Every structure is written in C-alpha cells, then in structure tokens.
Amino acid sequence: FAADSLIFALGWGTDVKEPSDHGFDPLDRKSSAVSPRGHVQHGSKSLIKLVVIGAASAVLLLAVVLGFACSPSEVEKLTEAANNGDAEAAYTLAGIYASGSGVGQDLKKAAELYRSAAEKGHAKAQLEMGNAYSEGKGVTKSDKMAAVWWKKAADQGDMNAQYALGKAYAEGRGVQRNDGVAAVWLSKAAKQGKKDAVAILGNGYANKKGKDAE
Numbered sequence: 001f002a003a004d005s006l007i008f009a010l011g012w013g014t015d016v017k018e019p020s021d022h023g024f025d026p027l028d029r030k031s032s033a034v035s036p037r038g039h040v041q042h043g044s045k046s047l048i049k050l051v052v053i054g055a056a057s058a059v060l061l062l063a064v065v066l067g068f069a070c071s072p073s074e075v076e077k078l079t080e081a082a083n084n085g086d087a088e089a090a091y092t093l094a095g096i097y098a099s100g101s102g103v104g105q106d107l108k109k110a111a112e113l114y115r116s117a118a119e120k121g122h123a124k125a126q127l128e129m130g131n132a133y134s135e136g137k138g139v140t141k142s143d144k145m146a147a148v149w150w151k152k153a154a155d156q157g158d159m160n161a162q163y164a165l166g167k168a169y170a171e172g173r174g175v176q177r178n179d180g181v182a183a184v185w186l187s188k189a190a191k192q193g194k195k196d197a198v199a200i201l202g203n204g205y206a207n208k209k210g211k212d213a214e
Helices: 003-010 044-053 056-065 072-083 087-099 107-118 123-135 143-155 159-171 179-191 195-201
Strands: none
Touching (some): 072 087, 072 107, 087 107, 087 123, 123 143, 123 159, 143 159, 159 179, 179 195
C-alpha cells in the first residue's frame, strides 16, 4: 500500500463523510483507531501522521487495522526485514498473520513473530505476547506467562499492558493477588487515559495499600 492510495481509500481530501465501519472516523483527526488485537489505540493520531508522510510500516499497519489485504510483495518485504532482525517489521508481520490480511491466518506464526520482536524489546509485541498467552492463541494458554510479558511491556510504559497487569494482580490471575500492586499499575494506566482502569480504581483500589509493583 502506498501512502497516497491508502489516504485516498480512507476518503481524506475527498467529500466522503461517512464514518468508518472499523470503529472510528478517519476524517476526524481526534478519533482513535482500535483494532481487534489492540494494535492502534491511543496513539492513532501519531500513526496517521506517519501514514501521511509515507512511513512504510505505519502504512501497512493501518492497512491491516482497516482490513485491507497486504500484497504478497509487501509480505515478502516484511518477512525479509523481520528475518534480518527488524523488530518493527516482525511486529507488523505478526499482525498480518494474526488477522489473516492477505495471508492465511496463522496464530502460531503470529505468536512466533511477536516473540521475535518482543525479545528485542518491542513493547507492543510484548503486550501481544501477554495477550497471546492469556487467550491461548498460537501458544499454550498460561496466565503466568501472560503476566510475565505484560510486566515487560508495562515497565516500558505501555498503557494497555499496565492495565492488563493491574487486572491480573487484582484478580490473582497468573500472579499472587495483591490489591496494592494492582492499584499501582492501574493508576499508571489511568494516568495515560485508560478509562477501564479509571473505572476499576473507582471501585476502591485507589485506597488500598501494598508493596510497589517493582
């Protein structure tokens, strides 16, 4: 996908006024795009800016989010880059295999690619590894391993990982239940704008004390 063709498909610069079927209005720069796997959330405006200037990985990622099928040549280029150690390429390619966008859906392959990027320190890939273990998609389900990967991403400031880890501590899922630690991580997520974290904190976790998440 070229940036200009994707922008045209979205309706930017045209008279298209109908909202997207994917949960946000691309004509509204304040909107937030949300994919089924959580690839694009609070930072969608930054992603859109990258698309406008033609950043290849951002164009492909937004295309995946919106349900556009990637061409074989694009998948081939990403595969080559991922094989050469490009964490961002591995992460983007993982999303393609997870969604089946232009390729046969392969959750095991997606998990392998997420792991490759996650082991290189890619926070979003670490989040996705946590999600994969939590849901048993492409890997054997393990709440303990889900918490391990969420912690890695949460330590890097990923809002959704902080929320997931906070919930894990609140529910004792994969970790020993600790309301104080739950409050720490949920508070971090809430400060970044995670509404679900704000709601949980409103139920009393903000007032519970415990050891720090570190």
